[in-house]
Amino acid sequence: MKTLKQIIHQSKKRLLQMHYESGVGHIGGNLSCLDILMVLHHRVMGPEDHFILSKGHAAGALYITLWSMEKLKDEDLKLFHKEPTRLSGHPAPRWKEEITFATGSLGHGFSLASGLALAKRLQGKKGRIFCLTSDGEWQEGSNWEALIFAAHQKLTNLTLIVDENGLQGFGTTREVAGQEKLLDRLKPFGLPISEVDGHDTEALEKALKDPAPGPRVVVAHTVKGKGVSFMENKMEWHYLPLKDEQFKTALEELGEA
Amino acid sequence: MRNEFCEAMVQRASDPDFVFLTGDLGFMALEPLQKAAGARFINAGVAEQNMVSVAAGLASQGLKPWAYSIAPFIYARPLEQVRNDVCLHDLPVTLVGNGGGYAYGVMGGTHHAIEDYGILLSLLHMNVYVPAFGADVAPAVERILRSGHPAYLRLGRDEKSKEADPGPYAPWRKVLSGAGPAVAVVGPIAGTLMKDFAGLENAKRPNLWVLTELPLDEKTVPAQFLKDLETSGHLVVVEEHVAHGGAGEMIGRFLLLSGRAPKKFSHFCAQGYLSGYYGSQGFHRKECGLTSENILKVTGLA
Numbered sequence: 033m034k035t036l037k038q039i040i041h042q043s044k045k046r047l048l049q050m051h052y053e054s055g056v057g058h059i060g061g062n063l064s065c066l067d068i069l070m071v072l073h074h075r076v077m078g079p080e081d082h083f084i085l086s087k088g089h090a091a092g093a094l095y096i097t098l099w100s101m102e103k104l105k106d107e108d109l110k111l112f113h114k115e116p117t118r119l120s121g122h123p124a125p126r127w128k129e130e131i132t133f134a135t136g137s138l139g140h141g142f143s144l145a146s147g148l149a150l151a152k153r154l155q156g157k158k159g160r161i162f163c164l165t166s167d168g169e170w171q172e173g174s175n176w177e178a179l180i181f182a183a184h185q186k187l188t189n190l191t192l193i194v195d196e197n198g199l200q201g202f203g204t205t206r207e208v209a210g211q212e213k214l215l216d217r218l219k220p221f222g223l224p225i226s227e228v229d230g231h232d233t234e235a236l237e238k239a240l241k242d243p244a245p246g247p248r249v250v251v252a253h254t255v256k257g258k259g260v261s262f263m264e265n266k267m268e269w270h271y272l273p274l275k276d277e278q279f280k281t282a283l284e285e286l287g288e289a
Numbered sequence: 290m291r292n293e294f295c296e297a298m299v300q301r302a303s304d305p306d307f308v309f310l311t312g313d314l315g316f317m318a319l320e321p322l323q324k325a326a327g328a329r330f331i332n333a334g335v336a337e338q339n340m341v342s343v344a345a346g347l348a349s350q351g352l353k354p355w356a357y358s359i360a361p362f363i364y365a366r367p368l369e370q371v372r373n374d375v376c377l378h379d380l381p382v383t384l385v386g387n388g389g390g391y392a393y394g395v396m397g398g399t400h401h402a403i404e405d406y407g408i409l410l411s412l413l414h415m416n417v418y419v420p421a422f423g424a425d426v427a428p429a430v431e432r433i434l435r436s437g438h439p440a441y442l443r444l445g446r447d448e449k450s451k452e453a454d455p456g457p458y459a460p461w462r463k464v465l466s467g468a469g470p471a472v473a474v475v476g477p478i479a480g481t482l483m484k485d486f487a488g489l490e491n492a493k494r495p496n497l498w499v500l501t502e503l504p505l506d507e508k509t510v511p512a513q514f515l516k517d518l519e520t521s522g523h524l525v526v527v528e529e530h531v532a533h534g535g536a537g538e539m540i541g542r543f544l545l546l547s548g549r550a551p552k553k554f555s556h557f558c559a560q561g562y563l564s565g566y567y568g569s570q571g572f573h574r575k576e577c578g579l580t581s582e583n584i585l586k587v588t589g590l591a
């Protein structure tokens with residue numbers, strides 16, 4: 033039986049391989065949230081729970097997570113970014129139970145998750161809803177609409193996770209939007225908020241399993257490109273694909289589990 | 290039609306899949322529904338983007354949400370949410386827009402909805418329902434619920450005279466017969482045309498067809514409509530909507546594709562704000578030539 037750490041390690045390598053073989057980017061943002069997705073799916077979520085990936089550009093991390101749970105096969109991953117494929121660059125709609133919504137345009141996921149959370153309540157069903165947003169995504173006004181709604185409706189079964197890697201499309205969140213600490217902007221809503229190292233799997237598990245009624249916010253401090261030195265905290269790895277040498281180096285750096 | 294709509298919603302409020310969202314609108318109109326639906330009546334606040342995505346989330350779990358606002362705030366403000374979250378997933382969310390066309394009159398251009406169904410019908414899986422008369426609202430609601438697809442319900446104000454009987458709801462309905470041209474009309478302006486055309490002598494009286502569902506379902510275009518069109522050779526379309534994406538384009542396209550191009554085509558439609566001045570719904574209609582008088586004049590019946 034593999035430990036979660038071993039599974040994550042193997043998945044990280046598989047993620048790099050998938051991106052390398054497909055020749056596509058978005059690796060940095062995938063590596064920043066992979067630990068979160070893995071902990072959530074392997075340790076936290078049960079069959080009644082749902083997950084919404086609001087930062088749809090991290091589709092690769094979601095596909096790899098589903099692969100690690102044997103919900104996707106190697107043959108599926110080979111089609112990432114190819115054609116015809118269901119594994120498009122951002123999650124596609126209506127083909128996989130675990131992918132409740134197609135996302136990719138930012139600022140939709142938290143509202144969708146609120147709808148799911150409200151449905152559970154109206155239908156008297158059990159289950160929690162988890163939603164992962166990026167940090168740059170909080171420049172979308174619709175996220176604030178969602179936060180107002182979720183707080184006011186007291187959606188106790190809803191958990192918002194923010195992948196705070198501090199980098200966005202064309203600069204840091206501070207440079208682009210004066211967004212030094214998102215936490216300070218979220219605090220006035222009066223919801224339970226926890227801060228966690230987004231790469232510390234035990235801390236993540238503890239924060240995500242917190243039984244306190246929500247809506248709860250987990251701000252995960254992460255590193256874009258985590259685990260590959262030449263990618264870490266580098267904005268260009270939002271976009272770049274891996275060259276042969278880089279792929280080799282990255283795998284070497286990750287080493288054995 | 291707001292009262293008829295509220296009544297139709299009250300009738301469905303105890304359905305297990307019923308849920309109603311409003312963008313903080315419906316004061317002095319939706320209170321009976323609020324009472325009937327209890328926790329399933331949700332004021333989502335002045336936040337239409339969130340409201341539409343929440344509706345999509347609800348629909349993904351088997352509910353059939355209704356999302357209500359003044360027309361432009363339900364199709365224009367949250368258009369991307371409608372496109373991605375509702376339509377891309379073919380979810381049974383119904384957007385309800387009160388005040389189609391120029392119905393909000395002197396409230397101004399921000400409150401008008403003159404390009405609503407053209408925009409929405411360019412989205413996948415979307416169906417549009419435009420009741421022409423108050424009595425159309427309840428059957429339209431039933432048909433929406435049966436369809437199981439994204440829908441837009443465009444509400445207005447019933448303009449028909451009390452005595453007029455347009456017959457039961459149908460996607461296409463002939464409400465007047467004569468030897469004049471075939472006139473297809475969308476929306477409550479149908480009631481006014483009925484009133485104004487009914488007294489015309491047979492030779493000049495148009496065959497007035499009311500169209501309540503879009504896009505045009507080619508299979509349901511009535512044979513009699515095509516016959517009326519063939520006899521007169523003149524197609525007239527009347528709608529309180531811009532030409533682009535409207536029923537005129539849809540019917541024209543259908544006729545061209547099926548080799549039935551009429552000899553003449555007149556399209557009476559919304560044209561924005563030609564003078565730059567604002568006024569009642571009637572003011573704007575007049576400015577666009579959306580009046581019985583102008584229709585008769587242009588079509589040579591006056």
